[in-house]
Amino acid sequence: MGVLNVTPDSFSDGGRYFDPVRAIARGRAMRDEGADLLDVGGESTRPGAAPVDENEELRRVLPVVEALAAAPLSVDTRRPRVMREALAAGASMVNDIEALRAPGALEALAASDGAVCLMHMQGTPATMQQAPAYLDVVAEVMDFLRERVAACERAGIARERIVVDPGFGFGKTLAHNLELVRRLGEFATLGLPVVAGLSRKSMLGALTGRPDGDRVAASVAAALLAAQRGAKILRVHDVRETRDALALWHALATT
Numbered sequence: 646m647g648v649l650n651v652t653p654d655s656f657s658d659g660g661r662y663f664d665p666v667r668a669i670a671r672g673r674a675m676r677d678e679g680a681d682l683l684d685v686g687g688e689s690t691r692p693g694a695a696p697v698d699e700n701e702e703l704r705r706v707l708p709v710v711e712a713l714a715a716a717p718l719s720v721d722t723r724r725p726r727v728m729r730e731a732l733a734a735g736a737s738m739v740n741d742i743e744a745l746r747a748p749g750a751l752e753a754l755a756a757s758d759g760a761v762c763l764m765h766m767q768g769t770p771a772t773m774q775q776a777p778a779y780l781d782v783v784a785e786v787m788d789f790l791r792e793r794v795a796a797c798e799r800a801g802i803a804r805e806r807i808v809v810d811p812g813f814g815f816g817k818t819l820a821h822n823l824e825l826v827r828r829l830g831e832f833a834t835l836g837l838p839v840v841a842g843l844s845r846k847s848m849l850g851a852l853t854g855r856p857d858g859d860r861v862a863a864s865v866a867a868a869l870l871a872a873q874r875g876a877k878i879l880r881v882h883d884v885r886e887t888r889d890a891l892a893l894w895h896a897l898a899t900t
C-alpha cells in the first residue's frame with residue numbers, strides 16, 4: 646500500500662503532493678514501482694495535528710481518487726461524508742484511523758460494497774502521544790479490534806471486507822510499538838489480514854537518530870520484519886525499496 650498524502654503538513658512528505666497533478670503522477674509512479682494499492686489521505690494525523698475542514702478534505706482527495714480509481718485505492722479518512730463521496734468516485738477501500746467510530750461511519754460503509762481498514766488508536770491525534778498507557782498493549786489493541794470487527798458485522802459489513810491494523814505510533818510509546826512488532830504474529834488469531842504502517846515513523850527516528858526524510862533503510866527493515874510476522878498489507882512511502890526487500894525474502898522462502 647503506497648502512501649499518497651494530499652496535504653500541506655503530513656509528517657514526512659507534507660506539501661510534496663499537495664498539488665493534485667503532482668499527487669496523481671506520484672500515485673502512478675508508485676503503481677509502476679509495485680504498489681498493489683494506493684492510500685490517498687487529505688488530513689494529516691501526525692501527533693498534534695489539527696483537524697481539517699470537511700470541504701477542504703474533499704477538495705483535496707476527490708480529484709486524486711477520481712483520477713486513480715481504475716486500480717485498487719483506499720481513502721484515508723475519518724469522515725463519513727468523505728467515505729461516501731470517495732467510494733462513489735471509485736475508491737475500493739476506506740482506511741480509518743478511528744475504525745469507523747464517527748457517527749454515521751459504519752452506515753457509510755454498510756451502504757457500499759467497499760472494504761475497510763480498522764485501525765487502533767488510543768486518544769486522538771491532538772493528544773495521543775501525551776501519556777499513552779496500557780497494561781498489555783497487544784491484548785488491549787486486539788480486544789479493541791475484535792470489538793470494532795463485531796460492530797462492523799452488526800452493521801452489515803461482512804468479515805470478508807475487513808482488514809485490521811494495530812496503529813503504530815497512534816497513542817503508543819516506543820516500548821509499546823516495539824512490543825507490537827515483536828508480537829505481531831499474535832494478531833493472526835483475529836483471522837483477518839493485518840496491515841502494518843511503520844514507514845518513516847518517529848519510532849524509527851528514535852531508534853536510528855535520523856530525521857523523517859532519512860528513514861528509508863529503517864522503514865524497509867521494519868516493513869520486512871512486519872511481513873515476516875504475518876502482515877499482509879504494508880503501508881509504505883518507499884514502494885520500490887520495500888518491493889526489493891520483499892523480493893529477496895520471497896526468493897529465500899520459495900526456493
Ligand code: HH2
Pocket residue numbers: 648650652654655656657686688689690691721740741742762764810812813840841842843880
Ligand atoms: N499511519 C498514518 C496515517 N494513516 N493508516 C493506517 N491504517 N495505518 C497507519 O499506520 C497509518 C494510517 C500516519 O502516516 P502518514 O500518512 O505518513 O502521515 P500523516 O498522518 O502526517 O499524513
